[in-house]
Amino acid sequence: xxxxxxxxxxxxxxxxxxxxxxxxxxxxxxxxxxxxxxxxxxxxxxxxxxxxxxxxxxxxxxxxxxxxxxxxxxxxxxxxxxxxxxxxxxxxxxxxxxxxxxxxxxxxxxxxxxxxxxxxxxxxxxxxxxxxxxxxxxxxxxxxxxxxxxxxxxxxxxxxxxxxxxxxxxxxxxxxxxxxxxxxxxxxxxxxxxxxxxxxxxxxxxxxxxxxxxxxxxxxxxxxxxxxxxxxxxxxxxxxxxxxxxxxxxxxxxxxxxxxxxxxxxxxxxxxxxxxxxxxxxxxxx
Ligand code: ATR
Numbered sequence: 322x323x324x325x326x327x328x329x330x331x332x333x334x335x336x337x338x339x340x341x342x343x344x345x346x347x348x349x350x351x352x353x354x355x356x357x358x359x360x361x362x363x364x365x366x367x368x369x370x371x372x373x374x375x376x377x378x379x380x381x382x383x384x385x386x387x388x389x390x391x392x393x394x395x396x397x398x399x400x401x402x403x404x405x406x407x408x409x410x411x412x413x414x415x416x417x418x419x420x421x422x423x424x425x426x427x428x429x430x431x432x433x434x435x436x437x438x439x440x441x442x443x444x445x446x447x448x449x450x451x452x453x454x455x456x457x458x459x460x461x462x463x464x465x466x467x468x469x470x471x472x473x474x475x476x477x478x479x480x481x482x483x484x485x486x487x488x489x490x491x492x493x494x495x496x497x498x499x500x501x502x503x504x505x506x507x508x509x510x511x512x513x514x515x516x517x518x519x520x521x522x523x524x525x526x527x528x529x530x531x532x533x534x535x536x537x538x539x540x541x542x543x544x545x546x547x548x549x550x551x552x553x554x555x556x557x558x559x560x561x562x563x564x565x566x567x568x569x570x571x572x573x574x575x576x577x578x579x580x581x582x583x584x585x586x587x588x589x590x591x592x593x594x595x596x597x598x599x600x601x602x603x604x605x606x607x
Pocket of ligand 1: 484
């Protein structure tokens with residue numbers, strides 16, 4: 322009898338609209354090769370009006386996929402349509418990782434894991450801060466706020482241009498989270514131990530506001546979830562003012578780990594070669 326485990330090849334996807342610029346195939350392709358696995362991981366563009374049918378095709382096995390990643394603009398819909406969203410994705414209201422089990426589509430959100438694993442790798446002890454400041458209240462800030470709260474940071478100030486959006490997140494994520502207007506930035510940063518930019522300010526070389534980081538505790542970690550450019554204007558300023566900085570590329574790499582393990586059965590490592598592959602790709606498309 323043939324052992325089906327020897328011949329079974331798993332296929333996974335990243336879906337979005339558009340999705341052709343996704344770097345996820347580079348990440349998963351690297352790990353498949355490194356671990357000597359026979360699976361595949363590819364982009365699968367799905368228009369919003371076709372997303373429901375795509376989920377159905379996952380559920381009934383017609384797609385041939387064991388699961389995959391979901392990116393903009395499908396993260397909320399993926400959560401809504403999944404049969405078994407987990408608690409993390411339920412609180413965020415969006416999913417970035419799907420897998421099929423017993424004919425049901427399961428969903429989670431690994432962005433928060435990516436965020437904390439990046440800081441754990443680059444700045445161990447970052448979670449000793451009592452107070453964190455999160456700049457931005459968009460979709461990307463949700464997983465960050467959840468992750469920081471779940472690591473036990475007692476006070477989280479969410480500062481946003483549109484304060485109502487910050488308030489919505491404070492209501493969603495509980496008593497540790499406080500919504501503040503932009504004018505309160507300096508006050509909120511005073512004596513804080515962690516600063517996180519989740520806005521698009523400074524992305525792709527655009528303008529960023531001047532920020533005085535020196536009101537924070539000495540040695541406070543400053544991080545940005547944007548990774549294009551790798552050293553954003555906000556990180557540049559923090560570094561010039563003497564603060565340790567962590568760029569956002571590691572978050573992209575680490576958020577991919579749990580999905581890979583689900584689909585292909587082995588937990589991969591984020592290493593410096595993988596990081597360099599993405600940096601080289603960024604340079605090619607600069
Ligand atoms: P994402 O899902 O990537 O977080 P988003 O939901 O569009 O994207 O959120 C972008 C974030 O950047 C928001 O916090 C946004 O502030 P508003 O909620 O007030 O729109 C913030 N942002 C974008 N451009 C900005 C600017 N020029 N000044 C201040 N904040 C800005």
